[in-house]
Amino acid sequence: MLLSILKKLLPLYCLTFIVISCNNSNTSNNANKLLNNADTLFGVTAAMANIKSGKYIPLYGRDSQLVTINSFQMDILPVTNANYLAFVKTNKRWRKSNIKKLFADGNYLDHWKNDTNIGNEMNANSAITNVSWYAAKAYCECQGKRMSTVNEWEFVSMANENIADARKIEKYNQQILAWYEKPNTSNNPVGNSLKNYWGVFDLHGLVWEWTSDFSSIFLIDESKNDSSTNKKLFCGSGKFTKTDLMNYAAYMRYAFRESLKANYSLQNLGFRCVKDSMINNEK
Amino acid sequence: MKNKAIHFIIIILFFISISACKNNSNSNAETVIDSRYSGESIFNLKGNWHTQNNETISLSALKGKTLVMVMIYTSCKAACPRLIAQMRDIASKMPTDKLDQLNFVLVSIDPETDNPERLKAFAIANNMNEPHWTFLQGTKTNVQEFANVLSVKYKQISPMDFSHSNIISVFNTKGELIHQQEGLSVNNKETIKSIIKEIL
Numbered sequence: 001m002l003l004s005i006l007k008k009l010l011p012l013y014c015l016t017f018i019v020i021s022c023n024n025s026n027t028s029n030n031a032n033k034l035l036n037n038a039d040t041l042f043g044v045t046a047a048m049a050n051i052k053s054g055k056y057i058p059l060y061g062r063d064s065q066l067v068t069i070n071s072f073q074m075d076i077l078p079v080t081n082a083n084y085l086a087f088v089k090t091n092k093r094w095r096k097s098n099i100k101k102l103f104a105d106g107n108y109l110d111h112w113k114n115d116t117n118i119g120n121e122m123n124a125n126s127a128i129t130n131v132s133w134y135a136a137k138a139y140c141e142c143q144g145k146r147m148s149t150v151n152e153w154e155f156v157s158m159a160n161e162n163i164a165d166a167r168k169i170e171k172y173n174q175q176i177l178a179w180y181e182k183p184n185t186s187n188n189p190v191g192n193s194l195k196n197y198w199g200v201f202d203l204h205g206l207v208w209e210w211t212s213d214f215s216s217i218f219l220i221d222e223s224k225n226d227s228s229t230n231k232k233l234f235c236g237s238g239k240f241t242k243t244d245l246m247n248y249a250a251y252m253r254y255a256f257r258e259s260l261k262a263n264y265s266l267q268n269l270g271f272r273c274v275k276d277s278m279i280n281n282e283k
Numbered sequence: 284m285k286n287k288a289i290h291f292i293i294i295i296l297f298f299i300s301i302s303a304c305k306n307n308s309n310s311n312a313e314t315v316i317d318s319r320y321s322g323e324s325i326f327n328l329k330g331n332w333h334t335q336n337n338e339t340i341s342l343s344a345l346k347g348k349t350l351v352m353v354m355i356y357t358s359c360k361a362a363c364p365r366l367i368a369q370m371r372d373i374a375s376k377m378p379t380d381k382l383d384q385l386n387f388v389l390v391s392i393d394p395e396t397d398n399p400e401r402l403k404a405f406a407i408a409n410n411m412n413e414p415h416w417t418f419l420q421g422t423k424t425n426v427q428e429f430a431n432v433l434s435v436k437y438k439q440i441s442p443m444d445f446s447h448s449n450i451i452s453v454f455n456t457k458g459e460l461i462h463q464q465e466g467l468s469v470n471n472k473e474t475i476k477s478i479i480k481e482i483l
Contacts, residue, residue, distance in 0.1 A: 216438035262431035
């Protein structure tokens with residue numbers, strides 16, 4: 001009985017669902033159309049790439065500790081202005097004029113014309129920036145996703161177009177460092193870089209990205225001088241070796257993360273979301 | 284029958300998808316609740332915590348008292364005992380007739396280990412069992428969020444050990460940050476002064 005009533009109501013629900021999910025469907029872009037695994041909520045469809053589990057030694061690990069990454073999915077693109085606009089349209093407390101000071105500093109969405117207008121000077125299809133850690137967290141959680149950890153982000157970002165770990169390839173390092181020298185890349189559209197080994201775009205080249213545990217990075221140990229202090233990260237602590245060039249780019253990212261506070265909203269800092277993989281992680 | 288079951292699942296999924304974004308429909312109600320606190324107040328933080336007495340509370344339940352907060356973990360052997368000593372030193376310098384206006388809150392950065400029973404045992408073992416001491420167990424997510432509010436950095440360096448910054452924070456009765464002291468070697472004078480100013 002109940003089922004038959006529900007069944008009759010089904011077309012209505014589906015219709016509502018379609019209305020909701022189609023809201024703002026114009027925010028998709030070319031790269032978005034390329035991939036599977038679509039996700040919908042507040043009208044934003046974000047394609048995700050599957051990242052297979054693996055092990056690696058990050059630059060800032062303790063005693064060259066091997067880190068295990070469980071398989072997960074990562075947005076292939078950074079969240080864009082248009083995506084974020086759809087988010088604040090339905091989630092009013094994250095609008096520029098409503099944002100609580102606890103959750104974002106005065107620069108929050110500073111580049112937007114107003115609450116629901118990106119303005120003409122900003123590219124709707126470029127990465128959202130001037131958003132705080134709290135805002136990025138809320139955005140991802142609202143979609144049933146989360147921010148990546150530092151270790152996950154670094155794991156995916158060490159890939160070039162062909163291999164999963166390109167950190168020892170000179171060209172890979174040079175390209176990243178060349179970007180670090182280039183000013184004002186944040187208004188370039190997303191999805192125009194080369195697709196990396198995992199199918200992910202723009203980890204390097206446009207904006208820096210928030211990570212969930214950025215605050216676990218402290219290069220100078222604040223608790224006391226215990227063994228976790230990584231002395232090799234200090235300038236002048238020793239001569240540069242060949243691996244240092246590769247580490248330099250990563251060091252820049254770690255140092256940048258260390259300098260952040262969660263309420264900071266910066267012009268060159270955006271985010272993307274990830275989620276745990278549905279596939280069981282093999283141990 | 285199979286069809287019906289599938290329809291049923293679709294409907295359920297639909298409701299889940301709507302409720303996942305609760306902020307939409309509740310935004311009005313939320314604004315009303317939040318307007319009791321300023322935008323800087325930590326009482327804007329959502330999320331539940333367990334106390335050492337196994338009560339479930341939100342941070343806003345702490346409103347109305349001046350809060351002295353620190354992040355620790357009970358299995359800590361290095362910095363935390365000194366941090367806790369600092370907290371006790373601060374508490375001991377308070378006028379006893381004003382203690383009911385104060386709440387000394389110790390938030391665990393190790394929510395997997397520090398459950399209410401453990402926190403309670405720790406409180407008793409360290410003579411911090413009076414009503415002006417509160418110990419909180421959160422979830423991994425709300426501990427991370429709270430640490431970010433306090434600008435406390437921490438990371439797990441082994442299953443039993445965390446590295447963390449040593450910051451004691453003072454909040455007024457509305458949950459607004461009014462003072463922070465950082466480091467283990469500082470004396471507590473400035474912090475004590477800021478609390479006394481708040482309760483007199």
